[in-house]
Amino acid sequence: MSKRVSLTQYLVEQQRMHGHIPAQLRLLIEVVARACKRIAISVNKGALGDVLGSAGTENVQGEVQKKLDVIANEVLIEANEWGGHLAAMASEEMDGIYVVPNRFPQGEYLLLFDPLDGSSNIDVNVSIGTIFSVLKKPGEQTGVSEQDFLQPGSQQAAAGYCIYGPQTTLVLTVGDGVAMFTLDREQGSWVLTNENVQIPADTKEFAINMSNMRHWAPPVRRYIDECLAGKEGPRGKDFNMRWVASMVADVHRILTRGGIFMYPWDKREPDKPGKLRLMYEANPMSFIVEQAGGAATNGLQRILDLQPTKLHERVSVILGSKNEVERVTSYHLEMQA
Numbered sequence: 001m002s003k004r005v006s007l008t009q010y011l012v013e014q015q016r017m018h019g020h021i022p023a024q025l026r027l028l029i030e031v032v033a034r035a036c037k038r039i040a041i042s043v044n045k046g047a048l049g050d051v052l053g054s055a056g057t058e059n060v061q062g063e064v065q066k067k068l069d070v071i072a073n074e075v076l077i078e079a080n081e082w083g084g085h086l087a088a089m090a091s092e093e094m095d096g097i098y099v100v101p102n103r104f105p106q107g108e109y110l111l112l113f114d115p116l117d118g119s120s121n122i123d124v125n126v127s128i129g130t131i132f133s134v135l136k137k138p139g140e141q142t143g144v145s146e147q148d149f150l151q152p153g154s155q156q157a158a159a160g161y162c163i164y165g166p167q168t169t170l171v172l173t174v175g176d177g178v179a180m181f182t183l184d185r186e187q188g189s190w191v192l193t194n195e196n197v198q199i200p201a202d203t204k205e206f207a208i209n210m211s212n213m214r215h216w217a218p219p220v221r222r223y224i225d226e227c228l229a230g231k232e233g234p235r236g237k238d239f240n241m242r243w244v245a246s247m248v249a250d251v252h253r254i255l256t257r258g259g260i261f262m263y264p265w266d267k268r269e270p271d272k273p274g275k276l277r278l279m280y281e282a283n284p285m286s287f288i289v290e291q292a293g294g295a296a297t298n299g300l301q302r303i304l305d306l307q308p309t310k311l312h313e314r315v316s317v318i319l320g321s322k323n324e325v326e327r328v329t330s331y332h333l334e335m336q337a
């Protein structure tokens, strides 16, 4: 049997051999990974743990919170405020930033998370996840403000997600490729199971919520129409479609076998750039996808180059196999010209 490499060993290697990450960042990632293990336990309990259904509250974006949205948020905060590596946190489930109180050890990083991604899938027992993004607090000044979080995704020190599916898998980048770790439940440890994740540049599989078709902008409509035309159409090949409605699961499939994922702007709410959130969904996923050789744009620009203007900013997302993302982006740019 080949040697098992744990998350800790992998991170120590990244720190010592490759000089990629400081010790503080390594320890921060381990705290997040531990929190994900605790969330995985709650997810698995389901009805037995009374964690299904609505919490009866709404988050800042007006979405009804599920019990697990609230539980996962609390687990991440509690684990990380004791961690000692953070100045503040921000989450889909909290209106403003959460500054780590003085009674806890202080650090120089900022952590953003979508504690539970794919909330509509919790009660139906379909894969869900946790997405996170790590930034460095800018400047030397003491104190931390929301402004400190508003950095482009290209500044991320690390990003990852944990998928709670048939297997529990942690996917991580510290800017040196993408690694996957599978949770060994008996041992309670994360084991490195894929060290060099690569997204093929071409694909025959797209992921989009087709029920919104009539609301899409012309470039998206054109791309999907061409895919649907199959072998006889301009693409000269048949396409398959998947839509899990958990971004983590759709992105995980793309990291595993390629594909393109789109949640574009649509006419239902024309003033919103998209449904997904830039800081704790699109940015971390775009960092991971690029690190695996894929691409991510909002139709016109690279997502990682976007300058955020607010914590809960939304964005149109097109990511995955590079040649397909470039094609959809070129259709948008042609329309603009």
Ligand SMILES: O=P(O)(O)OC[C@H]1O[C@](O)(COP(=O)(O)O)[C@@H](O)[C@@H]1O
Pocket (backbone or CB within 6 Å): 092, 114, 116, 117, 118, 119, 120, 209, 245, 246, 247, 248, 263
């Ligand atoms: O139900 P829709 O409109 O297809 O949206 C699905 C998308 O919404 C999300 O569930 C949003 O995430 P949350 O569950 O964290 O709010 C994505 O994971 C997914 O891609």
Ligand SMILES: [Mg+2]
Pocket (backbone or CB within 6 Å): 114, 116, 117, 118, 247, 281
């Ligand atoms: Mg989400």
Ligand SMILES: [Mg+2]
Pocket (backbone or CB within 6 Å): 069, 092, 114, 115, 116, 117, 118, 119
């Ligand atoms: Mg969520």
